[in-house]
Amino acid sequence: MNLANKTILITGANRGIGQTLVTEALNRGAKRIYAGTRVALKHPDARVIPITLDITNKDQIRQAVQEIPDLDILVNNAGIAVYDDLSDRETVIKHLAVNFFGTYDLTQAFLPLLISAKGAIVNILSIVSLASLPPIASYSVSKAAAFSMTQSLRAYLAGKGVNVHAVLTGPVDTDMNRGFDIPKASPASAATAIFDGVEQGEDEIFPDPMSASLAEGWRNGPVKAMEQQNAAFV
Numbered sequence: 001m002n003l004a005n006k007t008i009l010i011t012g013a014n015r016g017i018g019q020t021l022v023t024e025a026l027n028r029g030a031k032r033i034y035a036g037t038r039v040a041l042k043h044p045d046a047r048v049i050p051i052t053l054d055i056t057n058k059d060q061i062r063q064a065v066q067e068i069p070d071l072d073i074l075v076n077n078a079g080i081a082v083y084d085d086l087s088d089r090e091t092v093i094k095h096l097a098v099n100f101f102g103t104y105d106l107t108q109a110f111l112p113l114l115i116s117a118k119g120a121i122v123n124i125l126s127i128v129s130l131a132s133l134p135p136i137a138s139y140s141v142s143k144a145a146a147f148s149m150t151q152s153l154r155a156y157l158a159g160k161g162v163n164v165h166a167v168l169t170g171p172v173d174t175d176m177n178r179g180f181d182i183p184k185a186s187p188a189s190a191a192t193a194i195f196d197g198v199e200q201g202e203d204e205i206f207p208d209p210m211s212a213s214l215a216e217g218w219r220n221g222p223v224k225a226m227e228q229q230n231a232a233f234v
Contacts, residue, residue, distance in 0.1 A: 001120050001163060001198055004029035007071050009064075011036040011055055011106065012078030017124060017172060020191035021075060022048060028195060034068055036078065053078075055102030061109050071113040073198070076103045077124040081139040092138045099142035104149060111162075118161035122198055123150045127168050127211050130218075154203065155231035163201060167194050168218075170210030185209060 008025050012018035013035035025033050026045055035041055036053035053064050055078050080098045084091045129147035132140035147166055154164035173184040185208035197205030206215040
């Protein structure tokens, strides 16, 4: 999957990793980039088309489908993260609404276009999908659910020519990680590594130094082997 001349939809495109993914896609020669945001966005490059898109709003999802006639790559980047300890059920629901169900609803809405294009789905997840980080417990729960969904989508869509990628980020220097006083990768370097992984066809993409330290163990480990065995049931 080469990004040159491709049409891409990136959610959460107004800041952090989403913003740098837009820039990186432009650098790689993307034909058109739909930048999904909840707030108004302006961009100097005519290839970037702002689109109002709250992924928890089904009316806005339907409108986005009407506005986008063709699509090669869907990047599910929009998400939320709130510090919590699982004591408040509404906080858990809020995370699932965005990080799981929002991603699910948007993906399902654009599947016909992606299947037609034999395209790709790129889900921006986190290493906490694999092991919970208790200070952001609800975020961890929602990303673990989204990772499991990603694995199942990969199995169901493989025969239809659609690649499904899980991006397992470690600490990246964004607003979401501002509260953690630890070394962080730059959003630009993460964006570069993410699209490198997409172009190289990697199932799981580890785009920063901390996550990259897990890559070999994951790819050659028993859990990945089990995923591949389970996919045979589809």
